[in-house]
């Protein structure tokens with residue numbers, strides 16, 4: 001007799017925009033947030049699959065409406081607090097729901113500088129970079145939060161090498177002492193479990209500052225390190241984030257190595273374009289290296 005061994009369901013791609021108006025300034029200063037929310041619930045819901053028993057189904061439309069109402073009635077920033085508040089609501093409200101997973105992708109609307117001053121209500125999309133949050137409310141355990149950064153595209157035109165790797169009859173890559181290093185940063189930091197929503201509320205000041213710090217560490221080590229490998233540079237980033245935020249237990253990075261190949265142009269009038277003369281390169285869309293790590297305290 002087959003049985004349901006894992007099930008969760010909910011609403012994905014709930015798009016929300018919220019404006020916060022500070023009317024103490026003239027004109028009022030607006031701050032805007034845009035995010036995509038996913039809500040997935042787990043619990044005693046097997047019979048909805050096996051017996052068409054919808055009495056255990058909280059409609060996915062209800063999850064969406066709840067998300068809108070919570071966005072109206074609560075701050076949406078930091079997303080860690082919003083996600084935890086929403087996730088805890090589902091576990092508290094529906095007795096048969098034991099875990100709620102809320103994930104949030106926050107887009108960047110950065111304030112425009114106009115005539116040398118920050119504009120009160122005009123913004124620009126500052127790159128593809130996203131701020132991520134996964135908040136899981138787990139009955140009897142607490143709230144687990146992973147915060148992160150995704151799609152932060154970076155490149156350095158020198159200060160990176162790769163040497164000393166295994167050489168055998170399958171190896172063609174030369175020892176490389178100066179190369180282009182480019183990656184799309186996908187990084188995350190898991191917080192020590194919060195026993196209750198009140199503990200997330202107490203930590204509210206930590207979330208934005210840790211996000212900024214993780215970004216600053218990523219930029220600084222990427223730029224300043226004479227990188228001997230993606231592996232070593234990402235490990236140092238993890239170490240620094242763990243040192244900077246005692247409430248973080250694990251840090252992970254997932255870095256594609258986006259290759260830029262030299263091209264030999266000597267066939268054209270002996271043009272020198274390799275080694276120290278390389279100026280024109282060919283960006284590779286695929287394949288790419290893919291280097292992952294999780295570093296725990």
Ligand SMILES: O=c1[nH]c(=O)c2[nH]c(=O)[nH]c2[nH]1
Pocket residue numbers: 162173228229230231257289
């Ligand atoms: O930083 C790197 N790590 C690798 O594991 C690797 N492998 C490779 O071909 N180039 C690189 N670069």
